[in-house]
Amino acid sequence: MERGPRVPPPSQDPVRPRKDRDSLPAASCPRPCGRFDARPPPQSRRGRWLEASGIEVFHIMNLTDVDDRTIAAAVGKGVSLREHVDPFARAFEEDRDWLRIRPPHAQPRATEYVDAMIEVIQGLLDRGVAYKGEDGSVYFAIARFPAYGRLSQLDQRELRAGASERVSTDEYAKADARDFVLWKATRPEDEAVGAAWDAPFGRGRPGWHIECSAMALDLLRRRWGVDVLDIHAGAVDLIFPHHEDEIAQSCAYTGKDEFARVWVHGEFLDLAGTKMSKRYGNILTARDLREQGVDPGAVRHLLFNTHYRQKLDWSDTALSAAREGSARLGAFRDRLALAAGETDDPEAAAAADRFRTAFAAALDDDLNAPEALGALHVLVREGNRLLDEGRRLGPAVRAAWGLADEVLAVASSARARTVAAEALTVAEEDGIPVRPPEVPPADSADGEAWALRWAAVRATEKRKRNFAEADRIRDLLRGAGWEIRDRRDGAIDVVRDGR
RNA sequence: GGCGCCGUAGCCAAGUGGUAAGGCAGAGGUCUGCAAAACCUCGAUUCGUCGGUUCGAUUCCGACCGGCGCCUCCA
Numbered sequence: 001m002e003r004g005p006r007v008p009p010p011s012q013d014p015v016r017p018r019k020d021r022d023s024l025p026a027a028s029c030p031r032p033c034g035r036f037d038a039r040p041p042p043q044s045r046r047g048r049w050l051e052a053s054g055i056e057v058f059h060i061m062n063l064t065d066v067d068d069r070t071i072a073a074a075v076g077k078g079v080s081l082r083e084h085v086d087p088f089a090r091a092f093e094e095d096r097d098w099l100r101i102r103p104p105h106a107q108p109r110a111t112e113y114v115d116a117m118i119e120v121i122q123g124l125l126d127r128g129v130a131y132k133g134e135d136g137s138v139y140f141a142i143a144r145f146p147a148y149g150r151l152s153q154l155d156q157r158e159l160r161a162g163a164s165e166r167v168s169t170d171e172y173a174k175a176d177a178r179d180f181v182l183w184k185a186t187r188p189e190d191e192a193v194g195a196a197w198d199a200p201f202g203r204g205r206p207g208w209h210i211e212c213s214a215m216a217l218d219l220l221r222r223r224w225g226v227d228v229l230d231i232h233a234g235a236v237d238l239i240f241p242h243h244e245d246e247i248a249q250s251c252a253y254t255g256k257d258e259f260a261r262v263w264v265h266g267e268f269l270d271l272a273g274t275k276m277s278k279r280y281g282n283i284l285t286a287r288d289l290r291e292q293g294v295d296p297g298a299v300r301h302l303l304f305n306t307h308y309r310q311k312l313d314w315s316d317t318a319l320s321a322a323r324e325g326s327a328r329l330g331a332f333r334d335r336l337a338l339a340a341g342e343t344d345d346p347e348a349a350a351a352a353d354r355f356r357t358a359f360a361a362a363l364d365d366d367l368n369a370p371e372a373l374g375a376l377h378v379l380v381r382e383g384n385r386l387l388d389e390g391r392r393l394g395p396a397v398r399a400a401w402g403l404a405d406e407v408l409a410v411a412s413s414a415r416a417r418t419v420a421a422e423a424l425t426v427a428e429e430d431g432i433p434v435r436p437p438e439v440p441p442a443d444s445a446d447g448e449a450w451a452l453r454w455a456a457v458r459a460t461e462k463r464k465r466n467f468a469e470a471d472r473i474r475d476l477l478r479g480a481g482w483e484i485r486d487r488r489d490g491a492i493d494v495v496r497d498g499r
Numbered sequence: 500g501g502c503g504c505c506g507u508a509g510c511c512a513a514g515u516g517g518u519a520a521g522g523c524a525g526a527g528g529u530c531u532g533c534a535a536a537a538c539c540u541c542g543a544u545u546c547g548u549c550g551g552u553u554c555g556a557u558u559c560c561g562a563c564c565g566g567c568g569c570c571u572c573c574a
Binding site for chain 1 (some may be wrong): 502504505510511512513514520521522523524525529530531532533534535536537538539540567568569571573574
């Protein structure tokens with residue numbers, strides 16, 4: 001078991017398939033449904049990098065669709081659990097896609113794996129590490145699992161029962177205050193929303209911790225016949241107790257020493273210096289950003305600018321810096337697409353080489369995204385310089401860019417539309433270029449055509465040296481969100497302003 | 500009280516036992532009718548403070564100051 005996660009470079013273990021999973025709590029609760037108080041899960045970046053390195057990754061992301069809050073919310077709305085959860089799950093997937101996070105290979109829902117959970121719980125009862133409490137619920141007996149606390153270094157903590165005020169008062173059903181619930185005896189409200197199942201040890205519903213273990217184990221065993229994960233990811237706040245409990249129940253059940261070879265814990269996103277949390281009322285959701293028109297590339301740029309194990313303090317200035325950086329990369333992508341030739345200038349090939357080395361070294365070293373991003377900016381600077389000098393960028397640079405884009409996907413999606421000089425003519429009437437309407441079309445889909453027509457008019461006016469009019473048109477377009485850039489070869493770029 | 504993290508240029512942020520990536524912002528320059536973009540040049544003798552180890556520490560150790568997280572189902 002490793003903490004302070006340092007994943008072995010892929011090259012050390014090139015063929016073995018890896019199974020990567022994340023425990024993503026509750027499809028019902030705000031967090032997975034678009035909020036990202038924890039970063040977009042680090043395993044999604046790791047997955048991209050491992051895959052780009054030629055390693056097969058199988059990523060499982062659990063959906064907790066049954067827990068106290070989900071049930072309470074469903075009861076409140078008078079709908080079934082499923083009806084309550086589905087919209088959240090869909091919204092979550094939309095936000096995930098918007099953030100360019102790849103879908104997991106499997107996304108099991110807790111309610112569809114209850115049989116697997118019952119099997120694990122029964123196994124734990126059979127092994128004597130679980131017991132049925134007076135309230136009919138089944139608990140895990142921490143005293144029977146000596147390794148408990150290794151991940152969070154709990155063994156070094158003071159384990160006074162009731163050290164925290166949050167425990168102790170009404171936990172009389174447990175033998176030990178630290179024991180956690182595996183199976184909760186059914187309550188009327190559970191039945192009301194369909195959150196109750198029959199089990200040999202009584203009717204009830206699974207506890208949160210067991211869901212993750214049972215789903216992962218079930219998928220791992222059926223697909224590979226193994227019961228240890230290579231990588232287990234999650235946010236730092238899950239280390240204790242959730243991951244600790246997962247380890248306890250999983251290892252007690254499988255008899256293995258570890259549940260995951262490597263634990264990857266992402267730090268939090270802070271807002272105004274404090275953890276983003278409902279408790280503090282400082283929530284920022286992916287949905288919010290989307291509605292503000294923020295480019296997902298900029299969001300990723302900001303996220304990758306800080307190591308995943310480091311807290312990231314979200315601020316408008318940080319976002320705006322990321323937006324600029326992301327736009328610079330997007331502009332280079334467009335430039336490269338137009339300029340790339342069949343061969344690389346030797347200097348360009350060397351730059352691409354340097355980039356590949358630095359990029360791989362950074363990501364192989366515990367996914368050092370900030371350093372990888374730095375390397376990308378160096379490549380872009382050198383590429384831009386060479387293009388300015390009229391040198392050729394070819395397959396080497398294209399491939400280097402492609403790798404970066406595949407793994408980081410941080411470039412702004414705003415694309416420049418380039419119009420060649422010869423295409424910049426417009427019909428004239430009595431020596432005056434025919435103009436499109438001053439007001440941009442309501443339908444944003446027609447916006448580009450409108451902007452391009454105006455750009456052509458401006459080019460015409462410019463040729464006639466009517467600079468005042470040309471400047472007026474540029475301002476008009478800028479007001480409508482379009483940036484015009486004259487190029488040295490006489491062509492123009494029209495860029496949708498992504499801000 | 501226990502466990503743990505952080506403090507690097509105006510801002511964000513990597514990193515190394517031998518004197519500090521990258522981005523943003525700013526200044527000057529090239530280019531341009533003017534812009535924008537791009538490129539070039541410029542910024543920490545210094546990495547919270549004070550000690551210690553060392554030939555040498557920002558990097559290791561200790562103390563202190565400041566900020567933050569977790570301590571049994573916020574999920």
